Amino acid sequence: MKIGILGGGQLGRMMALAGYPFNLRFSFYDAAKDCPSAPLGELYGDAQATQASLDAFIASADVFTYEFENIPVAWVEYIAQHKPVYPSVKSLAVSQNRIREKALFKQLNIPAAAYREVYSQDDLQQAVTALGLPLVVKTTMGGYDGKGQFVIRQPEQIAQAWSELQAGAPLIAEAFVSFKRELSMIAVRGQEGTTLCYPLAWNTHHQGILSHSIVPAPQVSPAIQAQAEQYITQILHELNHVGVLTLELFETDNGLYANETAPRVHNSGHWSIEGAVCSQFENHMRAVAGLPLGVTDPIRASAMVNIIGQHPRTEAILAIPETHLHLYGKTERVGRKLGHITVTAPSYEALQTRIAAIAQELPNKMALV
Amino acid sequence: MKIGILGGGQLGRMMALAGYPFNLRFSFYDAAKDCPSAPLGELYGDAQATQASLDAFIASADVFTYEFENIPVAWVEYIAQHKPVYPSVKSLAVSQNRIREKALFKQLNIPAAAYREVYSQDDLQQAVTALGLPLVVKTTMGGYDGKGQFVIRQPEQIAQAWSELQAGAPLIAEAFVSFKRELSMIAVRGQEGTTLCYPLAWNTHHQGILSHSIVPAPQVSPAIQAQAEQYITQILHELNHVGVLTLELFETDNGLYANETAPRVHNSGHWSIEGAVCSQFENHMRAVAGLPLGVTDPIRASAMVNIIGQHPRTEAILAIPETHLHLYGKTERVGRKLGHITVTAPSYEALQTRIAAIAQELPNKMALV
Structure with missing residues (x-):
């Protein structure tokens, strides 16, 4: 069985090292020819992420997965039309969007920080009023390793937070959780x-x-x-x-x-x-x-x-x-x-x-x- | 660092899977294009084992090892003239030759079965007399997984044992060890x-x-x-x-x-x-x-x-x-x-x-x- 992995970073590399012993083989979709997974399988993908490169990748394997969540849902949907993809499109769509993720916690009665959706500086002002300071502001999508975040500690920082993150709007504003x-x-x-x-x-x-x-x-x-x-x-x-x-x-x-x-x-x-x-x-x-x-x-x-x-x-x-x-x-x-x-x-x-x-x-x- | 492995079987495959995590890379010398190690590195070698193929292999890596001992000592000596090879030529030469191996046990006072070197059917007859029956007869080199062995249980079998194994002479005849x-x-x-x-x-x-x-x-x-x-x-x-x-x-x-x-x-x-x-x-x-x-x-x-x-x-x-x-x-x-x-x-x-x-x-x- 051949596994196609979207992304050729260290996670794909370690998946391949774990899968070889039971005879899995691998192809990776990554534009970087020297990506960490490159020595362990066939490499597909180009910097323009062309349809042709995705089609070649789909043809190369039997079952698909991904090793990072900042990929277009449309790609995974497209792969799913041709071959099995795990985790599901739904898992990806929820995990890569902080608003949907928080809604899921709420739906399942899993305790999480109170939050507000933020589409404007005015929304951010109202979130500060409702949730207090400090307030953690994040882009809905794409942030990792602390990127795409701003912690508002003083009301004067609201404009700066909006200005820095508004390109990633809608934002999500979360009440600060004091954790051990x-x-x-x-x-x-x-x-x-x-x-x-x-x-x-x-x-x-x-x-x-x-x-x-x-x-x-x-x-x-x-x-x-x-x-x-x-x-x-x-x-x-x-x-x-x-x-x-x-x-x-x-x-x-x-x-x-x-x-x-x-x-x-x-x-x-x-x-x-x-x-x-x-x-x-x-x-x-x-x-x-x-x-x-x-x-x-x-x-x-x-x-x-x-x-x-x-x-x-x-x-x-x-x-x-x-x-x-x-x-x-x-x-x-x-x-x-x-x-x-x-x-x-x-x-x-x-x-x-x-x-x-x-x-x-x-x-x-x-x-x- | 790149490791060159003589042989591309399962042992080479598992060496590579163990070495990737600390950034080792691999080349293998094996004439079989679909050998178990093939997906995990560069493959060298041809069915004729030409000097050119060995030279290309030597050029491909920094340090060398081998994954089976039935290889010509001359190859390892040749590699050793150009690049480091571990284990040493001496280790290979002793392990692949049962007579040298037994001599090593004797030299180090490690208990082992009594034995005789056998160059003729007459030697084999004398070994039976000296060591008794059953007697385990083996080719000096090349046997594995029970191949190249004959257990003489009756004196009548001496001629048959010699006939079956003489192509691998000198043979070694070992007293039967009754083990738990x-x-x-x-x-x-x-x-x-x-x-x-x-x-x-x-x-x-x-x-x-x-x-x-x-x-x-x-x-x-x-x-x-x-x-x-x-x-x-x-x-x-x-x-x-x-x-x-x-x-x-x-x-x-x-x-x-x-x-x-x-x-x-x-x-x-x-x-x-x-x-x-x-x-x-x-x-x-x-x-x-x-x-x-x-x-x-x-x-x-x-x-x-x-x-x-x-x-x-x-x-x-x-x-x-x-x-x-x-x-x-x-x-x-x-x-x-x-x-x-x-x-x-x-x-x-x-x-x-x-x-x-x-x-x-x-x-x-x-x-x-």
């Missing part, structure tokens, strides 16, 4: 509707980019894990989702609040390559290929540390016990995700020692120190 | 001389081909594990070996007897992909690339089950908890290794239940029932 920490849950749903959830990850960001995750998140009660599993399972079924889905959550004094979803494998799930019985990548491939899902249990305490902008010395990282290095074949650039390190340990204490050793070797330590 | 079970140890040595050993595997064969392995081998005392580690570590250092090496052992009433070595990753180490912190494939790649070695500790009870001749249904295998399927992209043929299944479990009891479920789904159950 950020958690995320990765789950997978098979073609027959079976669902499995990974343990909650504790995520720490630095300047809007994920710095590191610790899994299973320490000090999570079984009730909190069960609550998150209930939320994500509702979302998976409601979207008739097939494949991996990610739910980012805020842990607050009033319980969990949903922040956003991603209809795909996620940076906060990379620990699962070595830390879980079956990784998020293998499970996504199993789901897309119509195969039974793999066990999502964690093997031991794990951490994922992102490599941003500059590479560490490979030999220094691999000298730290139980580390694995995952590089994406990219050149260095400020703020660019170049790879990640996973590390496991028999206890959280031992894990912290190893994370500290990793921090010492990383040129860009992000939030590790 | 077959064990193997996988170990790795880095470029700086560091060594690490995996736990002993318990191997069961069927008609000369490995059927399945259970790791860590149950009922192995720490003293037996330590003894095997001492033997393999002596061999690694004596050969100045870099990379993975395998030592097959007989467990007897008088302790461990060395059977043979392989200067490479081994079928009885495939469990380590999911069952150890760092797999034999990743460790071989780390060693060849001059990087620190990874932790060889087992994560939990593991089994490896070979898929011989006919494929099972993928969905039936993956429905069994904690299974992973590793297919090599080969077509079906009697006696051919098409892939393997790894399975892990929290206890040996649970592992046995899962192995039984796998056996039920395998068209060729080998020694599983």
Whole structure:
């Protein structure tokens, strides 16, 4: 079976590495000839994203998926007219639009920040009045890693926020959620509707980019894990989702609040390559290929540390016990995700020692120190 | 860094899958255009094994290794004149020649079956007299999976054994070792001389081909594990070996007897992909690339089950908890290794239940029932 993946970044690369063992083959749609997935399959796509290039891509594989959500829904609809695509068009359309996403949370009674849709500076003014300050303003579509966001802390910033983001209107204005920490849950749903959830990850960001995750998140009660599993399972079924889905959550004094979803494998799930019985990548491939899902249990305490902008010395990282290095074949650039390190340990204490050793070797330590 | 691998079979394929994450790239020397490794790198080689094809291969990579030992020592010597090759020519020359291998065991005081070199039918007659019956006769070079062997049980069979094997002379005649079970140890040595050993595997064969392995081998005392580690570590250092090496052992009433070595990753180490912190494939790649070695500790009870001749249904295998399927992209043929299944479990009891479920789904159950 050949899987066609829209996008040839590191997520596609890791999907392919997970799928080769059960004889999947791959084609990728990406205009960059040197994209991270390029060595692992056939590459389609051109800078103009012509119809002809999409048709050739569709002809190249049996089943399709995507590795990032900032792609035109029309493309996925077009592919779906010819071949199976997982996750569904609905999953993509909801996840890439913050207004639809928030409406879904509301519909499913999943707690989330109060919000207003914003089509004008006047709407933004009214949102400040209704929801108070600070107020988080985001573009409805296209933002990631902290881009396309503005936090209004003083009323004088309203005009500036509108001016900076109005090209991305409609905007969404969200009440500020005072949270203790950020958690995320990765789950997978098979073609027959079976669902499995990974343990909650504790995520720490630095300047809007994920710095590191610790899994299973320490000090999570079984009730909190069960609550998150209930939320994500509702979302998976409601979207008739097939494949991996990610739910980012805020842990607050009033319980969990949903922040956003991603209809795909996620940076906060990379620990699962070595830390879980079956990784998020293998499970996504199993789901897309119509195969039974793999066990999502964690093997031991794990951490994922992102490599941003500059590479560490490979030999220094691999000298730290139980580390694995995952590089994406990219050149260095400020703020660019170049790879990640996973590390496991028999206890959280031992894990912290190893994370500290990793921090010492990383040129860009992000939030590790 | 680009690694050149002599041979493009399943071992090369799994080396490549283990090496991509730390940005290794690959070229393979194999005349078969559809060999298992073909999708994962550049392919060199032709059916005539011309000098030009070997030169092009040498030009294509920075460091070289091999994935099977039945290759001319002269090729590896030739590569070594231009680029680094690991394991060394010495490792290859000893492992591919049973007489040199037995001499090495003797030199290092590692217990092994008594043996005689056999250059004629008369020598064979004398070996029977000296070592008794049954007597195991093998070609010095080239045998694997039970090929190139003859067990003489009656004196009348001497002429037949000589007649069948004389094309592979000199032969080696070994006293029959009455063993309780077959064990193997996988170990790795880095470029700086560091060594690490995996736990002993318990191997069961069927008609000369490995059927399945259970790791860590149950009922192995720490003293037996330590003894095997001492033997393999002596061999690694004596050969100045870099990379993975395998030592097959007989467990007897008088302790461990060395059977043979392989200067490479081994079928009885495939469990380590999911069952150890760092797999034999990743460790071989780390060693060849001059990087620190990874932790060889087992994560939990593991089994490896070979898929011989006919494929099972993928969905039936993956429905069994904690299974992973590793297919090599080969077509079906009697006696051919098409892939393997790894399975892990929290206890040996649970592992046995899962192995039984796998056996039920395998068209060729080998020694599983």
